[in-house]
Each structure stands twice: as C-alpha cells, then as structure tokens.
Amino acid sequence: MNVEKGYVNAPIDASLDLRSEILRLKKERNAVIMAHYYRRPEIQEIADHIGDSLALAQLAAKTDAPVIVLCGVHFMGETAKILCPEKTVIVPDLSAGCSLADSCPADEFKKFVDAHPDHIVVSYVNTTAAVKALTDVVVTSSNAQKIVNALPRDAKIIFGPDRNLGNYIKSTTGRKNMLIWDGACHVHEQFSIEKLLELRKEHGDAKILVHPECPKPIRIIADKVGSTQALLTYAKESESSKFIVCTESGILFQMQQQCPDKEFIPAPPEDGTCACNECNFMKMITLEKLYNSLLYMAPEIKVDAEVAREAVKPIKKMLEMSK
Ligand code: 13P
Numbered sequence: 001m002n003v004e005k006g007y008v009n010a011p012i013d014a015s016l017d018l019r020s021e022i023l024r025l026k027k028e029r030n031a032v033i034m035a036h037y038y039r040r041p042e043i044q045e046i047a048d049h050i051g052d053s054l055a056l057a058q059l060a061a062k063t064d065a066p067v068i069v070l071c072g073v074h075f076m077g078e079t080a081k082i083l084c085p086e087k088t089v090i091v092p093d094l095s096a097g098c099s100l101a102d103s104c105p106a107d108e109f110k111k112f113v114d115a116h117p118d119h120i121v122v123s124y125v126n127t128t129a130a131v132k133a134l135t136d137v138v139v140t141s142s143n144a145q146k147i148v149n150a151l152p153r154d155a156k157i158i159f160g161p162d163r164n165l166g167n168y169i170k171s172t173t174g175r176k177n178m179l180i181w182d183g184a185c186h187v188h189e190q191f192s193i194e195k196l197l198e199l200r201k202e203h204g205d206a207k208i209l210v211h212p213e214c215p216k217p218i219r220i221i222a223d224k225v226g227s228t229q230a231l232l233t234y235a236k237e238s239e240s241s242k243f244i245v246c247t248e249s250g251i252l253f254q255m256q257q258q259c260p261d262k263e264f265i266p267a268p269p270e271d272g273t274c275a276c277n278e279c280n281f282m283k284m285i286t287l288e289k290l291y292n293s294l295l296y297m298a299p300e301i302k303v304d305a306e307v308a309r310e311a312v313k314p315i316k317k318m319l320e321m322s323k
C-alpha cells in the first residue's frame with residue numbers, strides 16, 4: 001500500500017460499485033463518515049453527517065463510533081483526533097491542507113504570543129494543532145462573535161490567523177484591544193467587488209451571502225455575513241428566491257438540495273478564470289480515496305501527544321462556550 005502522496009494509491013477494480021462498497025466497508029469498520037459543506041457533492045451524498053467546522057467538531061466529540069472518516073481538510077481531522085484520542089481518525093487525503101492554516105506557522109505565532117503575554121489568545125479553528133496548543137480559546141466562524149463577546153470587556157486579545165474574520169469580529173464586538181494576525185484564505189480573498197457589483201446589477205432581487213473570511217469591501221455589501229451553516233440557514237428561511245453566494249462553491253450543492261425552488265448564483269473570482277471560487281484542498285477527496293481509506297484504514301491522523309494535551313484545552317473551552 002502506497003500512502004506517499006497523502007492518500008492510499010492502490011488500484012481499484014473498475015467494475016466495483018463504489019457507493020455500495022463504501023457503505024459496506026463503513027458498516028464493517030463501524031465507522032462514521034463526516035463531510036464539510038465544501039466537499040464534492042458525491043462525498044456529501046454518502047456522508048452520515050454534513051456540517052460546518054463547528055458542527056464537525058461537535059459531532060466528533062459526541063460520536064460513539066470507534067472510527068471517524070473525516071472528509072474535510074487536515075485541521076478538521078486534527079481537531080477530531082485531539083477530541084477523541086482513543087479513536088481512529090482518517091482523512092482520506094492528508095495533503096488536503098488549508099492556505100489559511102498555512103499562513104500561521106506555529107513558531108512565528110509563538111513569538112507573537114510571547115511578545116504580548118497579557119493577551120488572551122483566540123484562534124480560528126483553521127489552524128494547526130501546534131497553533132491551537134498556544135491558544136486560550138478556539139473559535140469557528142459560527143461562534144467567534146459569541147465567544148469574543150463573552151470575554152471580559154477590557155481584555156486584550158490576540159486573534160489569529162484570519163485578518164478578515166478578525167476585523168469583522170473586532171467591528172461587530174466593538175473591541176478596541178484586538179491584535180490581528182495577518183493571515184488569509186486564498187479562496188475567500190479572491191472574490192472581486194467589481195464582478196460582484198455587476199452581478200448585483202444583473203440580479204437586483206438577489207440577496208448577497210458572504211462568509212466572514214472575505215475582505216471588508218465584499219462584506220459591507222452583504223445581506224448576510226455568516227459561517228457556511230449560517231448562510232445555509234439564512235437561504236432556507238429567507239423569503240427571497242435568489243442569492244449570490246460569496247464563499248466556496250461546494251456550499252451551493254447543499255443550498256440547492258435544501259432549497260430546490262430557489263436560485264443560487266456563485267460569485268466569481270477576481271481573475272475571471274471560472275464561474276465560481278473553489279478550494280482545491282476541499283476538492284481533493286474523491287469517492288476512490290474514500291473507498292481506499294476504508295479498505296486499508298489509512299491514512300490516519302496522528303497528533304503529537306504533548307501538543308494534543310495543550311490543544312485540547314482551547315477546543316473544549318470553545319465547545320463549552322458554544323452551548
Ligand atoms: P466554516 O466554519 O463556515 O465551516 O468554514 C470553514 C472554512 O474552511 C471556511 O473556509
């Protein structure tokens with residue numbers, strides 16, 4: 001078995017019905033399959049649970065299954081493993097990373113934290129386990145506002161690594177003492193305000209849905225800024241029937257599934273190379289990789305025990321403060 005590239009690269013018999021084989025193996029292994037909303041439609045269709053980053057962490061914390069197959073990116077698998085060290089956590093392609101997590105190397109973040117010892121360290125879940133180990137409380141885009149609001153009014157805060165989410169939370173919570181790490185996600189930074197304004201002109205009746213990882217010029221023209229789950233809920237509950245969606249395009253599948261009579265228009269990236277913005281990391285998990293991961297029970301997520309011992313504290317604090 002070859003896992004050199006981050007996934008099991010073993011040949012698959014072309015006559016196999018992959019969907020039924022995955023379901024059979026899942027039962028045999030007593031595994032639960034979880035997927036993020038940005039995943040390919042065929043992965044979302046076969047998953048037991050689909051959710052945003054917060055929901056996936058909450059589900060991992062409470063599942064009884066001894067095996068979690070997490071069709072998300074690497075940091076999501078790490079979060080599940082840190083919460084459930086006794087379980088086998090598999091991410092079918094370990095090289096599914098995150099540009100935002102990469103924008104915050106732990107050694108540099110440590111220097112920043114050490115230089116501001118009187119600050120509470122709030123880190124977005126899109127970080128490595130080593131960064132979480134330097135953190136006081138983890139947040140996701142679903143709960144960042146609630147958690148920052150719950151900190152003492154005069155607290156000095158470090159917020160990392162996303163500058164867009166950080167600036168958004170700083171303004172919505174009215175915090176003055178917030179130092180923000182200068183990181184960003186390559187997908188959410190790519191939306192073009194000019195193209196978005198053109199789309200809005202074309203579809204005057206559409207509501208604009210924006211993930212808080214987008215820069216301020218995009219956020220300020222939004223009808224709703226929120227996590228993937230919050231945008232989905234807004235679309236479901238809104239009386240509007242048309243939406244322009246400024247986040248990774250995988251969410252459109254779930255929006256269309258849950259609101260079949262509504263229209264969802266993906267906002268295009270700045271370079272105009274395609275009609276929508278895709279996260280290359282989120283698209284790395286295919287049915288073939290999922291099948292092989294269940295067949296060979298690999299590749300497994302491993303987290304250094306010492307790092308995990310520290311990283312679990314701010315993750316558990318987040319789960320506690322999200323209730
Ligand atoms: P959510 O927390 O909204 O699921 O977002 C995760 C993510 O990676 C956004 O790019």
Ligand code: SF4
Nearest residue numbers: 098099100185187279
């Ligand atoms: Fe990371 Fe951006 Fe991909 Fe989300 S969309 S996983 S933040 S690179």
